[in-house]
Amino acid sequence: MDEQAVGADPGLEASRTAELADRVVANLQRVMHAPDETLQFSVLCLLAEGHLIIEDFPGVGKTSLAKALARSVDCAFSRLQFTPDLLPSDVTGVNVFNQRSNEFEFRPGPVFANILLVDEINRASPKTQSALLECMQERQVTIDGVSYVLPPPFMVMATQNPIEYEGTYPLPEAELDRFTMRIAIGYPPLPDEAQMLSEQATDTPLDRLECVASAQEVLDGIEDAKRVFVEESLNRYVVALLRQTRSDNRLYLGASPRAGIALLRVAKARAIVAGRDYVEPEDIKAVAPTVLAHRLILAPEARSSGLDAEDLVRSILERTPVPV
Numbered sequence: 001m002d003e004q005a006v007g008a009d010p011g012l013e014a015s016r017t018a019e020l021a022d023r024v025v026a027n028l029q030r031v032m033h034a035p036d037e038t039l040q041f042s043v044l045c046l047l048a049e050g051h052l053i054i055e056d057f058p059g060v061g062k063t064s065l066a067k068a069l070a071r072s073v074d075c076a077f078s079r080l081q082f083t084p085d086l087l088p089s090d091v092t093g094v095n096v097f098n099q100r101s102n103e104f105e106f107r108p109g110p111v112f113a114n115i116l117l118v119d120e121i122n123r124a125s126p127k128t129q130s131a132l133l134e135c136m137q138e139r140q141v142t143i144d145g146v147s148y149v150l151p152p153p154f155m156v157m158a159t160q161n162p163i164e165y166e167g168t169y170p171l172p173e174a175e176l177d178r179f180t181m182r183i184a185i186g187y188p189p190l191p192d193e194a195q196m197l198s199e200q201a202t203d204t205p206l207d208r209l210e211c212v213a214s215a216q217e218v219l220d221g222i223e224d225a226k227r228v229f230v231e232e233s234l235n236r237y238v239v240a241l242l243r244q245t246r247s248d249n250r251l252y253l254g255a256s257p258r259a260g261i262a263l264l265r266v267a268k269a270r271a272i273v274a275g276r277d278y279v280e281p282e283d284i285k286a287v288a289p290t291v292l293a294h295r296l297i298l299a300p301e302a303r304s305s306g307l308d309a310e311d312l313v314r315s316i317l318e319r320t321p322v323p324v
Protein backbone atom coordinates (compact mmCIF):
# COMPACT_ATOMS: atom_id res chain seq x y z
CA MET A 1 0.00 0.00 0.00
CA ASP A 2 1.44 3.37 -0.92
CA GLU A 3 1.70 6.36 1.42
CA GLN A 4 -0.99 8.31 -0.33
CA ALA A 5 -3.57 5.60 0.08
CA VAL A 6 -2.91 5.56 3.82
CA GLY A 7 -3.21 9.34 3.99
CA ALA A 8 -6.41 9.36 2.00
CA ASP A 9 -8.56 7.01 4.02
CA PRO A 10 -9.57 8.30 7.46
CA GLY A 11 -10.54 4.79 8.57
CA LEU A 12 -7.02 3.56 7.95
CA GLU A 13 -5.52 6.51 9.79
CA ALA A 14 -7.66 5.76 12.80
CA SER A 15 -6.61 2.13 12.80
CA ARG A 16 -2.89 2.83 12.41
CA THR A 17 -2.95 5.26 15.33
CA ALA A 18 -5.04 2.87 17.42
CA GLU A 19 -2.48 0.17 16.73
CA LEU A 20 0.38 2.52 17.62
CA ALA A 21 -1.22 3.44 20.94
CA ASP A 22 -1.89 -0.21 21.79
CA ARG A 23 1.71 -1.06 21.06
CA VAL A 24 3.05 1.70 23.31
CA VAL A 25 0.61 0.93 26.13
CA ALA A 26 1.53 -2.77 25.96
CA ASN A 27 5.19 -1.81 26.22
CA LEU A 28 4.50 0.33 29.30
CA GLN A 29 2.63 -2.57 30.86
CA ARG A 30 5.78 -4.66 30.67
CA VAL A 31 7.43 -2.54 33.32
CA MET A 32 4.73 -0.55 35.09
CA HIS A 33 2.24 -1.84 37.59
CA ALA A 34 -0.39 0.80 37.15
CA PRO A 35 -4.02 0.86 36.02
CA ASP A 36 -4.30 0.51 32.22
CA GLU A 37 -6.24 3.75 32.13
CA THR A 38 -3.30 5.65 33.64
CA LEU A 39 -0.92 4.26 31.02
CA GLN A 40 -3.42 5.04 28.25
CA PHE A 41 -3.75 8.61 29.48
CA SER A 42 -0.01 9.12 29.19
CA VAL A 43 -0.15 7.97 25.55
CA LEU A 44 -3.21 10.16 24.83
CA CYS A 45 -1.25 13.11 26.16
CA LEU A 46 1.59 12.35 23.74
CA LEU A 47 -0.84 12.10 20.80
CA ALA A 48 -2.63 15.30 21.86
CA GLU A 49 0.74 17.07 21.74
CA GLY A 50 0.33 17.81 25.40
CA HIS A 51 2.44 18.01 28.51
CA LEU A 52 1.91 15.71 31.44
CA ILE A 53 2.28 16.24 35.15
CA ILE A 54 2.53 13.15 37.32
CA GLU A 55 1.73 13.96 40.91
CA ASP A 56 1.91 11.28 43.56
CA PHE A 57 3.61 10.07 46.72
CA PRO A 58 7.31 9.15 46.77
CA GLY A 59 8.35 5.85 45.24
CA VAL A 60 5.14 4.95 43.39
CA GLY A 61 6.78 4.90 39.96
CA LYS A 62 6.43 8.46 38.67
CA THR A 63 9.94 8.71 37.26
CA SER A 64 9.69 5.12 36.03
CA LEU A 65 6.53 5.86 34.02
CA ALA A 66 8.07 8.92 32.41
CA LYS A 67 11.23 7.01 31.53
CA ALA A 68 9.25 4.04 30.21
CA LEU A 69 7.25 6.27 27.87
CA ALA A 70 10.40 7.98 26.68
CA ARG A 71 12.07 4.62 26.05
CA SER A 72 9.06 3.31 24.16
CA VAL A 73 9.36 5.91 21.42
CA ASP A 74 12.47 6.48 19.41
CA CYS A 75 12.91 10.15 20.26
CA ALA A 76 15.57 12.39 21.78
CA PHE A 77 15.14 12.21 25.53
CA SER A 78 16.58 14.37 28.24
CA ARG A 79 16.12 14.57 31.94
CA LEU A 80 16.38 17.44 34.34
CA GLN A 81 16.36 17.18 38.09
CA PHE A 82 14.92 20.46 39.36
CA THR A 83 16.78 21.90 42.34
CA PRO A 84 16.56 25.30 44.04
CA ASP A 85 19.82 26.51 42.47
CA LEU A 86 18.93 25.57 38.89
CA LEU A 87 18.96 28.60 36.58
CA PRO A 88 16.68 29.29 33.61
CA SER A 89 19.71 28.95 31.31
CA ASP A 90 20.31 25.43 32.69
CA VAL A 91 16.99 24.57 31.06
CA THR A 92 17.00 26.61 27.87
CA GLY A 93 20.70 26.90 26.99
CA VAL A 94 23.04 29.87 26.74
CA ASN A 95 25.03 31.96 24.34
CA VAL A 96 28.72 31.33 24.87
CA PHE A 97 31.56 33.34 23.44
CA ASN A 98 33.70 31.41 21.01
CA GLN A 99 37.19 32.91 21.20
CA ARG A 100 38.29 31.40 17.93
CA SER A 101 35.48 32.76 15.81
CA ASN A 102 35.10 35.86 17.98
CA GLU A 103 31.36 35.32 18.04
CA PHE A 104 28.67 34.22 20.43
CA GLU A 105 27.21 30.85 19.70
CA PHE A 106 24.14 29.20 21.11
CA ARG A 107 24.62 26.12 23.20
CA PRO A 108 21.18 24.42 23.44
CA GLY A 109 19.99 23.30 26.87
CA PRO A 110 18.21 20.06 27.84
CA VAL A 111 14.86 21.47 26.72
CA PHE A 112 15.94 20.72 23.15
CA ALA A 113 14.65 17.17 23.26
CA ASN A 114 11.49 15.43 22.08
CA ILE A 115 10.65 14.11 25.50
CA LEU A 116 11.85 16.03 28.52
CA LEU A 117 11.51 14.53 31.97
CA VAL A 118 11.49 17.19 34.65
CA ASP A 119 11.81 15.53 38.00
CA GLU A 120 10.49 17.33 41.09
CA ILE A 121 9.31 20.39 39.21
CA ASN A 122 8.29 22.10 42.45
CA ARG A 123 11.86 22.22 43.71
CA ALA A 124 13.21 24.85 41.33
CA SER A 125 12.75 28.57 41.79
CA PRO A 126 9.71 30.24 40.20
CA LYS A 127 12.03 31.92 37.70
CA THR A 128 13.32 28.61 36.38
CA GLN A 129 9.85 27.09 36.45
CA SER A 130 8.48 29.92 34.38
CA ALA A 131 11.32 29.64 31.85
CA LEU A 132 10.30 26.02 31.34
CA LEU A 133 6.60 26.81 31.19
CA GLU A 134 7.26 29.41 28.54
CA CYS A 135 9.08 26.85 26.39
CA MET A 136 6.17 24.46 26.90
CA GLN A 137 3.63 26.98 25.76
CA GLU A 138 5.50 28.55 22.87
CA ARG A 139 7.46 25.48 21.78
CA GLN A 140 10.43 27.73 21.23
CA VAL A 141 13.27 29.29 23.19
CA THR A 142 14.25 32.93 22.90
CA ILE A 143 17.76 33.91 23.94
CA ASP A 144 19.07 37.44 23.43
CA GLY A 145 16.29 38.16 20.98
CA VAL A 146 16.85 35.10 18.81
CA SER A 147 14.21 32.37 18.77
CA TYR A 148 14.99 28.69 18.40
CA VAL A 149 12.16 26.30 17.58
CA LEU A 150 11.78 23.13 19.64
CA PRO A 151 11.37 20.37 17.04
CA PRO A 152 8.19 18.26 17.35
CA PRO A 153 7.19 16.02 18.97
CA PHE A 154 7.88 17.95 22.16
CA MET A 155 6.44 16.71 25.40
CA VAL A 156 7.32 17.63 28.95
CA MET A 157 6.63 15.06 31.63
CA ALA A 158 7.03 16.58 35.03
CA THR A 159 6.85 14.83 38.36
CA GLN A 160 5.88 16.36 41.63
CA ASN A 161 5.32 15.00 45.06
CA PRO A 162 2.29 16.44 46.86
CA ILE A 163 3.40 16.05 50.46
CA GLU A 164 6.65 17.92 50.39
CA TYR A 165 6.42 21.56 51.32
CA GLU A 166 9.78 22.35 52.87
CA GLY A 167 12.00 24.11 50.35
CA THR A 168 9.55 23.72 47.47
CA TYR A 169 7.78 26.21 45.23
CA PRO A 170 4.36 24.78 44.39
CA LEU A 171 3.31 25.68 40.87
CA PRO A 172 0.48 28.20 40.87
CA GLU A 173 -2.72 27.00 39.14
CA ALA A 174 -2.14 29.53 36.35
CA GLU A 175 1.07 27.69 35.54
CA LEU A 176 -0.44 24.27 36.02
CA ASP A 177 -2.83 25.30 33.24
CA ARG A 178 0.06 24.74 30.82
CA PHE A 179 -0.04 21.06 31.60
CA THR A 180 -2.54 19.23 29.47
CA MET A 181 -3.21 16.45 31.96
CA ARG A 182 -2.41 15.56 35.51
CA ILE A 183 -2.27 11.91 36.49
CA ALA A 184 -1.51 9.97 39.64
CA ILE A 185 -0.26 6.39 39.72
CA GLY A 186 -1.40 5.15 43.10
CA TYR A 187 -0.21 2.11 45.04
CA PRO A 188 -0.45 -1.17 43.12
CA PRO A 189 -2.77 -3.97 44.34
CA LEU A 190 -1.11 -6.49 46.67
CA PRO A 191 -0.34 -9.25 44.11
CA ASP A 192 1.12 -6.69 41.69
CA GLU A 193 3.30 -5.15 44.33
CA ALA A 194 4.53 -8.58 45.39
CA GLN A 195 5.29 -9.47 41.77
CA MET A 196 7.17 -6.19 41.41
CA LEU A 197 9.46 -7.19 44.25
CA SER A 198 10.41 -10.43 42.53
CA GLU A 199 10.85 -8.73 39.14
CA GLN A 200 13.24 -6.26 40.63
CA ALA A 201 15.13 -8.73 42.79
CA THR A 202 18.05 -8.95 40.40
CA ASP A 203 17.81 -6.05 37.97
CA THR A 204 15.48 -3.30 36.81
CA PRO A 205 13.20 -4.33 33.91
CA LEU A 206 13.07 -0.70 32.79
CA ASP A 207 16.70 -0.84 31.68
CA ARG A 208 15.81 -3.57 29.21
CA LEU A 209 12.70 -1.89 27.83
CA GLU A 210 12.90 -1.50 24.07
CA CYS A 211 11.58 1.18 21.80
CA VAL A 212 8.42 0.20 19.92
CA ALA A 213 7.55 3.33 17.93
CA SER A 214 9.46 5.72 15.70
CA ALA A 215 9.32 9.49 16.05
CA GLN A 216 7.66 9.63 12.62
CA GLU A 217 4.89 7.31 13.76
CA VAL A 218 4.26 9.57 16.74
CA LEU A 219 4.17 12.64 14.49
CA ASP A 220 1.73 10.88 12.15
CA GLY A 221 -0.40 9.90 15.14
CA ILE A 222 -0.46 13.52 16.31
CA GLU A 223 -1.52 14.70 12.85
CA ASP A 224 -4.19 12.00 12.58
CA ALA A 225 -5.58 12.95 15.99
CA LYS A 226 -5.74 16.61 14.97
CA ARG A 227 -7.90 15.73 11.97
CA VAL A 228 -10.54 13.88 14.01
CA PHE A 229 -13.96 15.36 13.33
CA VAL A 230 -15.78 17.27 16.08
CA GLU A 231 -19.43 18.11 15.63
CA GLU A 232 -20.39 21.70 16.45
CA SER A 233 -22.71 20.57 19.26
CA LEU A 234 -19.71 18.97 21.00
CA ASN A 235 -17.75 22.22 20.88
CA ARG A 236 -20.69 23.80 22.66
CA TYR A 237 -20.79 20.91 25.12
CA VAL A 238 -17.14 21.56 26.04
CA VAL A 239 -17.85 25.25 26.52
CA ALA A 240 -20.90 24.42 28.65
CA LEU A 241 -18.66 22.33 30.91
CA LEU A 242 -16.12 25.15 31.20
CA ARG A 243 -18.87 27.64 32.04
CA GLN A 244 -20.24 25.37 34.72
CA THR A 245 -16.84 25.39 36.41
CA ARG A 246 -16.77 29.20 36.20
CA SER A 247 -20.16 29.64 37.83
CA ASP A 248 -19.86 26.87 40.42
CA ASN A 249 -19.65 28.46 43.86
CA ARG A 250 -17.57 25.58 45.14
CA LEU A 251 -14.82 26.90 42.88
CA TYR A 252 -12.73 29.98 43.33
CA LEU A 253 -11.22 29.64 39.84
CA GLY A 254 -12.89 27.87 36.94
CA ALA A 255 -11.45 26.43 33.74
CA SER A 256 -9.80 28.67 31.15
CA PRO A 257 -10.40 28.67 27.39
CA ARG A 258 -7.01 26.98 27.15
CA ALA A 259 -8.46 24.15 29.23
CA GLY A 260 -11.22 23.72 26.65
CA ILE A 261 -8.73 23.50 23.80
CA ALA A 262 -6.76 20.89 25.71
CA LEU A 263 -9.91 18.94 26.55
CA LEU A 264 -10.90 18.70 22.92
CA ARG A 265 -7.40 17.72 21.76
CA VAL A 266 -7.27 14.87 24.28
CA ALA A 267 -10.82 13.80 23.40
CA LYS A 268 -9.78 13.66 19.73
CA ALA A 269 -6.74 11.56 20.64
CA ARG A 270 -9.02 9.22 22.61
CA ALA A 271 -11.36 8.92 19.64
CA ILE A 272 -8.62 7.98 17.20
CA VAL A 273 -7.08 5.53 19.66
CA ALA A 274 -10.52 3.91 19.85
CA GLY A 275 -10.40 3.56 16.05
CA ARG A 276 -12.86 6.36 15.29
CA ASP A 277 -12.36 9.48 13.17
CA TYR A 278 -15.02 11.47 15.03
CA VAL A 279 -15.43 12.50 18.67
CA GLU A 280 -18.24 11.09 20.80
CA PRO A 281 -19.47 12.72 24.03
CA GLU A 282 -17.96 9.78 25.93
CA ASP A 283 -14.46 10.81 24.74
CA ILE A 284 -14.92 14.18 26.40
CA LYS A 285 -16.41 12.73 29.57
CA ALA A 286 -13.72 10.11 29.98
CA VAL A 287 -10.85 12.57 29.91
CA ALA A 288 -12.43 15.66 31.50
CA PRO A 289 -11.43 14.99 35.14
CA THR A 290 -7.80 14.37 34.17
CA VAL A 291 -7.64 17.39 31.90
CA LEU A 292 -9.56 19.88 34.07
CA ALA A 293 -9.07 19.12 37.76
CA HIS A 294 -5.56 20.51 38.22
CA ARG A 295 -6.53 23.85 36.69
CA LEU A 296 -9.31 24.55 39.17
CA ILE A 297 -9.04 26.20 42.57
CA LEU A 298 -11.53 25.02 45.12
CA ALA A 299 -13.23 27.60 47.31
CA PRO A 300 -11.97 27.41 50.91
CA GLU A 301 -15.26 25.95 52.23
CA ALA A 302 -15.30 23.24 49.57
CA ARG A 303 -11.68 22.44 50.28
CA SER A 304 -12.24 22.15 53.99
CA SER A 305 -15.25 19.89 53.46
CA GLY A 306 -12.87 17.42 51.79
CA LEU A 307 -14.12 17.81 48.22
CA ASP A 308 -11.57 17.12 45.52
CA ALA A 309 -11.43 18.76 42.13
CA GLU A 310 -11.77 15.53 40.14
CA ASP A 311 -15.01 14.65 41.94
CA LEU A 312 -16.24 18.13 41.31
CA VAL A 313 -15.59 17.76 37.57
CA ARG A 314 -17.47 14.44 37.68
CA SER A 315 -20.43 16.10 39.35
CA ILE A 316 -20.44 18.79 36.68
CA LEU A 317 -20.34 16.10 33.97
CA GLU A 318 -23.37 14.44 35.56
CA ARG A 319 -25.48 17.54 35.53
CA THR A 320 -24.48 18.97 32.15
CA PRO A 321 -26.76 17.62 29.43
CA VAL A 322 -25.00 15.87 26.58
CA PRO A 323 -26.07 17.14 23.14
CA VAL A 324 -28.02 14.58 21.14
Ligand SMILES: Nc1ncnc2c1ncn2[C@@H]1O[C@H](COP(=O)(O)OP(=O)(O)OP(=O)(O)O)[C@@H](O)[C@H]1O
Binds near residue numbers: 059060159
Ligand atom coordinates in the same frame (compact mmCIF):
# COMPACT_ATOMS: atom_id res chain seq x y z
N1 LIG B 1 3.83 1.05 39.96
C1 LIG B 1 5.08 0.64 39.77
N2 LIG B 1 5.38 -0.16 38.73
C2 LIG B 1 6.64 -0.55 38.51
N3 LIG B 1 7.70 -0.23 39.29
C3 LIG B 1 7.44 0.55 40.35
C4 LIG B 1 6.13 1.04 40.63
N4 LIG B 1 6.20 1.79 41.75
C5 LIG B 1 7.47 1.78 42.13
N5 LIG B 1 8.25 1.05 41.31
C6 LIG B 1 9.67 0.81 41.44
O1 LIG B 1 10.07 1.49 42.62
C7 LIG B 1 11.24 2.25 42.42
C8 LIG B 1 10.98 3.74 42.63
O2 LIG B 1 10.18 4.25 41.59
P1 LIG B 1 10.35 5.71 41.02
O3 LIG B 1 11.72 6.19 41.16
O4 LIG B 1 9.76 5.69 39.65
O5 LIG B 1 9.36 6.47 42.01
P2 LIG B 1 9.03 8.02 42.08
O6 LIG B 1 7.54 8.06 42.20
O7 LIG B 1 9.65 8.76 40.97
O8 LIG B 1 9.65 8.43 43.48
P3 LIG B 1 10.16 9.88 44.00
O9 LIG B 1 8.92 10.65 44.36
O10 LIG B 1 10.96 9.55 45.20
O11 LIG B 1 10.94 10.49 42.89
C9 LIG B 1 11.72 1.93 41.02
O12 LIG B 1 12.68 0.91 41.11
C10 LIG B 1 10.48 1.42 40.32
O13 LIG B 1 10.80 0.48 39.35
Ligand SMILES: [Mg+2]
Binds near residue numbers: 064159
Ligand atom coordinates in the same frame (compact mmCIF):
# COMPACT_ATOMS: atom_id res chain seq x y z
MG1 LIG C 1 11.07 10.31 40.95
